[in-house]
Amino acid sequence: MNQRWKRTLLPFLAAATIAVAGCGSNEKEANPSQSNRPEEKAQAPVEITVLAPTYGESTPSDIERIQKLNEKLNVKMNITFAPSNNYQDKLNAVLATNDLADITVVWDPSNHAWANAIAQGAFWDLTPYIKDYPNLSQIPESIYNVTAINGKLFGIPRVRPTDGHEAIIIRKDWLDKLGLPVPQTTEEFTEVLEAFTKNDPDNNGKADTYGIGASGSPIPQTYLLSMFNGPFGFAPMFGFVKDDSGRLTPRIASQETRDALSYWQAQYKAGYFAPDFPVMKGTQPFDLFIQNKVGMVITNINQVIGPPDWQTELRKSVPDAVVQAIELPAAADGKRYYEKASGSFGILMINKKVPEEKLKKILEVMDYTSTQEGFLLVASGIEGKDYEVPNPKLPLVTKPSEAAAALNSQHNQWIPGYFNKYLRAESGLWSDEMNDYSHQLVDSIEKQSVLDLSLGITSVTWNEQNADWSKKINDMIVNVIIGKNTVEDWDQLIRKLQSEPAWDKIVQEVNESYSSRNNQ
Secondary structure (H helix, E strand, O other): OOHHHHHHHHHHHHHHHHHHHHHOHHHHHOOOOHHHOHHHHHOOOEEEEEEEEEOOOOOOOOOHHHHHHHHHHOEEEEEEEEEHHHHHHHHHHHHHOOOOOOEEEEOOOOOHHHHHHHHOOOEOOOOOOHHHOOOHHHOOHHHHHHHOEOOEOOOEEEEOOOOOOOEEEEEHHHHHHHOOOOOOEHHHHHHHHHHHHHOOOOOOOOOOOEOEOOOOOHHHHHHHHHHHHOOOOOOHHHOEEEOOOOOEEEHHHOHHHHHHHHHHHHHHHOOOEOOOHHHOOOOHHHHHHHOOOEOEEEEOHHHHOOOOOHHHHHHOOOOOOOEEEEOOOEOOOOOOOEEEOOOEEEEEEEEOOOOHHHHHHHHHHHHHOOOHHHHHHHHHOOEOOOEEOOOOOOOOOOEEOHHHHHHHHHHOOOOOOOOOOOHHHOOOOOOHHHHHHHHHHHHHHHHHEEEOOOOOOOOHHHHHHHHHHHHHHHHHHHHHHOOOOOHHHHHHHHHHHHHOHHHHHHHHHHHHHHHHHOOO
């Protein structure tokens, strides 16, 4: 019982004790409604409703792990899951009808409709409360900064690592067979691309291998470009960078972006890309890697281990295969460029209709599920029953039971989670040496990665232009790389976009929102 309730109830309890002593058991029998006493009402579980996405079939809220959470925190969680493929539609519907849950998982609070709802006071401003919750306070400040709206926190971030998602996974055994060092520069990287394509690294006497596997889908495209000048994500206009005057300017108009397109166009023309780059999607480049067809891909560090376990799969046909994660090569200026992730996949927003006392209970739940213990309970279940920990040194790396695996993909969606900067660079199946190597890789990348300054920025005009402009930009990136369009065509597209009134409005809105967020 906390101090507030002690101050309230102790005088009452003292008086009740005296009354019972004076009246004996008859008083107890004459008052059958003792179940309605204030102290017992105060102990009733607080019911909390949640709307969250699911990547599988929905589960009820009374599964064992949630029951244990309820018992520990004296709550009753009532979680509604909506399929991820139409989750945004569900969000828009509940917002339009003002039928909000107590907690809503919101992927993009900068979306025009949600930004308006925030401005109209539909959600709690959590800024003054975070300091009172020790575990929420431990979430890196940089993550809160990115998720802040006009300098205020309208949600708790669903934390993710900020680094480790951009690395090269390479066939180290191919390097060794060809007598090549790990590429450190763009020139050395080009030499490896050529050797992996032309010098028969698999020793089968056929010209059937390629330097790199990549997809024409938007995210892999941006990884190719960000290697040359840093963040190139999906914030307004594909990222912003400060110019010499300190003003944010769109990265797509930079010389470095043009240089990146020229570089990759040359590599594609030379035949170093696996075929079908423009139409490949999802895991198809990874499949080619496992099939012993490509020597490099750009992806998460821990993709080495999968699932599936790339090295194990390769060794079924190539017993001496060695797969290793390495850093991106340095660009022409001698620097390595990485895109620092936001550290959050959406936020948990709290309905302003929730009373303040209930708000504090909700934050208590979030605070607990930000601990290692609370995160493992909700996201993984009961140790020994729902999951095992393959390596005691890595308690957050779990091996779920078959029955629990589907649940885990849902119940880690509605909690903040425990921040682990090495999440994309460790595995319970790796040796200690391999985990140490991967941790050091993340530490090195972390020192060099750059955050897109426009992440979390609201631009009404960008929201209006996003679908049309993004398609034009993405299509042109692919078409320039494959030689269907020239780099000069890219220049022409940028000039055309710059000539439209929306360009200046987007730049203005981004700069104003950035200044407001940073109290400048």
